[in-house]
Amino acid sequence: MKKALFLIMIGVLSQAQTPDLISASWYISNITVNGQSTNTPAMDVGVGTSSFSVNGSGNNYIFNSRYFNSAPVSITFIPGTHTFSKNGSGCTLAYYMGNNYVAVNIFDQKNCDMFGNPTAGTIYSYQVVQNGSGKTLTITDPSGNKISYNSFVLGTTDTKTQNQTFRAYPNPVKESLTIEGIQKNLTIKIYDASGKLVSESRSTGERIQLEAGYLPKGQYIITIDAYAPYTFIKE
Missing domain, CATH: 2.60.40.3080 (Immunoglobulin-like)
Incomplete structure (x- = not known):
């Protein structure tokens, strides 16, 4: 019985971590690398929508971090914490050629590097805080580099x-x-x-x-x- 209760608690904890993440559309707003912070540069096309999606069962998800290119990363949420481990990652290779292309491509590469460079098994921490009527998600890697997103949360209605x-x-x-x-x-x-x-x-x-x-x-x-x-x- 104690073992069953423990497993139930683990399930409740893991489910409690994710609603603020998976119920929102996230828009990348800032990246901090080596202490240098950069807001999202303007470009001729809209910022891609970043989102979490279920990947198999349990605490396994895909987080697709998008700016101009997409940087999908396979992750596993660690129950009872605000962390997840990286399983694998990738990044599309399109090159932006519009206005402000230098700043856009540099920022785009930072987005890809944030999830692509660390090895499998790397632990990231995350935090979701209220920001006006929306929320801000900040993901931090072990070296202190950060990437922030603003949300537009979907309600439970139609x-x-x-x-x-x-x-x-x-x-x-x-x-x-x-x-x-x-x-x-x-x-x-x-x-x-x-x-x-x-x-x-x-x-x-x-x-x-x-x-x-x-x-x-x-x-x-x-x-x-x-x-x-x-x-x-x-x-």
Whole structure:
């Protein structure tokens, strides 16, 4: 009986670690290597969505860390801790050729190196903290290098509506962003690359215009109730 209770507790502990991770779409926002911190550089295409997915059974998952390229890493969560061990990893090899390409490719390589360079069996620690209405995930390797992501957490209601998309243009934008195909009276929020909320408003119809001229140059994410997040560039 004691052994059965122990196994049940281990299962509960392992399940308690992962909901904040696997229920969110993560967007890379910062990488710190050798004490030098770099925010996500703006590029002509949207930042890829990083996410956790089940890999087999138990505590085995795949974490796909995405910026321009994808850096999937096979991991096993260690029960009762905020850590996981690396089993294997890879990285796609596309080369970004758009605006700001030097900074983008350097940052992209750091993302790949964070999970690709350490050997199998390496233990990473992670922390999830509240950041405004979202969360920030920070993953740290044994040498102290860190990679941070901001989340847009999926609720437990109708996931079909949360996968709806809207049309937004132009992207990149200079003065104003037009949004089409949304419902009236929805909350619209704009976050910068660090996860800071920079604007909040409500939709007045199926087609609206958001002023963007006041925003500093960089990459931003729009969230609208019941719709998938959208990334745009401010020139």
